[in-house]
Amino acid sequence: xxxxxFDEVLHEGVGQxxxxxxxxxxxxxxxxxxxxxxxxxxxxxxxxxxVVQTTEGDEFVYHEMFAHVPLLAxxxxxxxxxxxxxxxxxxxxxLKHDVEHVTEVELDGGVVEVSKQHLxxxxxxxxxxxxxxxxxxxxxxxxxxxxQKFDVVLVDSTDPIGPGAVLFTHEFYSHCNALLNPGGILVxxxxxxxxxxxxxxxxxxxxxxxxxxxxxxxxxxxxYALGFMALGWATDNADLRHLSLDTIQARFDALGIDTQxxxxxxxxAAFALPNYMRxxxxxx
Numbered sequence: 386x387x388x389x390x391f392d393e394v395l396h397e398g399v400g401q402x403x404x405x406x407x408x409x410x411x412x413x414x415x416x417x418x419x420x421x422x423x424x425x426x427x428x429x430x431x432x433x434x435x436v437v438q439t440t441e442g443d444e445f446v447y448h449e450m451f452a453h454v455p456l457l458a459x460x461x462x463x464x465x466x467x468x469x470x471x472x473x474x475x476x477x478x479x480l481k482h483d484v485e486h487v488t489e490v491e492l493d494g495g496v497v498e499v500s501k502q503h504l505x506x507x508x509x510x511x512x513x514x515x516x517x518x519x520x521x522x523x524x525x526x527x528x529x530x531x532x533q534k535f536d537v538v539l540v541d542s543t544d545p546i547g548p549g550a551v552l553f554t555h556e557f558y559s560h561c562n563a564l565l566n567p568g569g570i571l572v573x574x575x576x577x578x579x580x581x582x583x584x585x586x587x588x589x590x591x592x593x594x595x596x597x598x599x600x601x602x603x604x605x606x607x608x609y610a611l612g613f614m615a616l617g618w619a620t621d622n623a624d625l626r627h628l629s630l631d632t633i634q635a636r637f638d639a640l641g642i643d644t645q646x647x648x649x650x651x652x653x654a655a656f657a658l659p660n661y662m663r664x665x666x667x668x669x
Contacts, residue, residue, distance in 0.1 A: 414495025452478035471496030473508025
C-alpha cells in the first residue's frame with residue numbers, strides 16, 4: 386500500500402510533505418476545516434484549512450520562546466492577555482510563571498475543544514487552571530472594548546489572511562498598546578521573514594509609530610520551515626530588550642522549570658537579527 390501524504394503549500398512555488406500514519410480527527414468548526422493527523426516524527430499534528438498549526442514534536446520551540454522571553458524580560462508579570470492560541474500550548478507555558486490572571490481570546494471555540502480532546506499533550510489541562518479566563522470571541526473587538534489592563538499581550542495568530550488579517554493592523558496594535566500597563570510588552574507572530582518579509586516590515590513599522598521600542602526576535606522551528614521565524618516585539622521600556630544574561634539567568638533559575646528550547650543564552654541571542662531581516666525591517 387502506498388503511503389498517505391499531507392502536502393502543504395507554504396508559499397508560491399514552495400511546499401512541504403508529511404507522511405500521515407493516521408487521521409485521528411477531521412471536521413469543520415464553523416470557521417475552518419480542522420484535522421488532527423499523526424506523523425512518525427512529529428506525532429500529532431493540527432492543521433487548519435490545510436495549513437500546519439502545531440505539532441507534538443516541536444511545539445515547544447514556538448510556545449516556550451513566545452512565553453518565556455517576554456515574561457522573563459518583564460520580570461514581574463501578573464496579568465497576561467493571549468489573542469488566539471486555541472491549541473493551549475502558549476497558555477500552558479505562560480501558566481508556569483507566577484501570574485495571577487490570564488485571559489485568552491480565541492475566535493474559534495472548536496479549535497479549543499478539539500485541542501482538549503486530541504492535543505492534551507500540548508495544552509496539559511491549562512484550560513482548567515483557575516487563573517484562566519477563556520473568552521470565545523473576536524480578539525480585535527476584545528482589545529477595542531475592554532477596560533482591563535495587562536502586563537503582557539501575546540498575539541498567537543494565524544497569518545494575515547482571512548479572519549486573522551485584522552490582527553496585523555495599526556488599529557489593532559494601537560488598542561493593544563492602550564491596554565498595556567506601564568512597561569508592558571506586546572509580542573506577535575510574524576511569520577518566516579525570508580518568505581514573508583512584508584508581514585514583519587508592516588508590523589514593526591506600526592510598532593514604531595506606537596511604542597518607543599520596537600523590533601523582533603527569532604526562533605528556529607522545524608514546522609515553520611524556510612528560515613528563522615520572527616516574533617514581533619514592542620514596548621515602551623527599551624531596557625527590556627537589552628537585559629544582561631546574568632539578569633535573565635537569575636530570573637529563569639528562580640522560575641525553576643525545565644525547558645527543551647528556551648534558555649537564558651538563547652533569550653539574549655534571539656534579538657540578534659540576521660542582516661537580511663534588519664534590511665527588511667529598516668527598508669534598506
